[in-house]
Amino acid sequence: MDYIHTNNSSVILELISNYGDNSEVMLLINEAMNVLIRENYETKMFALIEQFLSQQPKEGEALIKDFNTTYKKIESNQANSLVISEYNELSQQLAPITRLRKLASVSMVNGMFLTEYFNEDIENYCESSFRLLRMLMADPLINVRNDAIMYVYYLANKKHTNEYSPLKENLTKIIIHEMYSDFKNTPIFLLLTSHLSIDIAEIAIRLSILLIMDDIMDSGSNREQANFYLNEIDIVLKHFIKNITKIIPIEMLIPHLMPVLRRQITFQSDYVNNILEYQAFWDEELIPIKSSDDNVWCRDKYRNMLPFIFHYNTDFRTTLRDNKMG
16 A cells, blocks of 8 residues: 555556466455555556556567467467467566556456446546546557457446446446547547547447347347447448548548458457358348348348458459449
């Protein structure tokens, strides 16, 4: 608790860095973090979490880049014994930084967001909390970003604070709304020069689609949640296309949008095991198999989009023409 009186976090940082693989040490640190959260030391917590997220490995960006490259190979089923060995070695080197990031993620999402004071005064704490959440979701380490997204998604099922008071609002819904607002309020020239707001909007869409899928799977659902998030996605995409095409022709954007679409498809297909199951999974009452209306999304349009996304056919205009002829 020395940090409360001195604002010196060096002891905590050193403990996590040097003894983070010791379960008893981490248990002590987690309890100290919980005390800061429970006792309303929110300003101290915000500052401490920001320090956790600002620490960098001694080897610098090169180590993170190598780790991400290896991580992507494993994600895309390109792993062999050498890749796994390299991944384990890089993970070990990054362990002190990763532990800090993941502690920040858990403390932020499962701690701060579920406090009594956040629940009672969301507007007051939302800006500071979302600023740190943006740092988490923009973290250069892929596994840290993915963990943060997962924790935010799980928040959707929370009904009570950590003190068992009923939550006044769905926290995931609030976070998604803040992400969309951040994107829509970012000037176009900043969207063109920095990928952060676009990345945040992509994550928001990813979370929205997961919640849409949950709503569809719920047999007792009246689809209000699914329709709400579909409408949010529609507004954001229309905002982006309307403003960005004033500066850049849509044809020039296509190569940049392909990786984004590919990440969305891969992420969502993992959720239901594979892409074919994902396509069969959709509820026909919400998403029809076929539709002659160009403005209505259907499974056939999804099937026709896959060759473009996965480079089976890199000429988008040819793909569109072939689909219309088919």
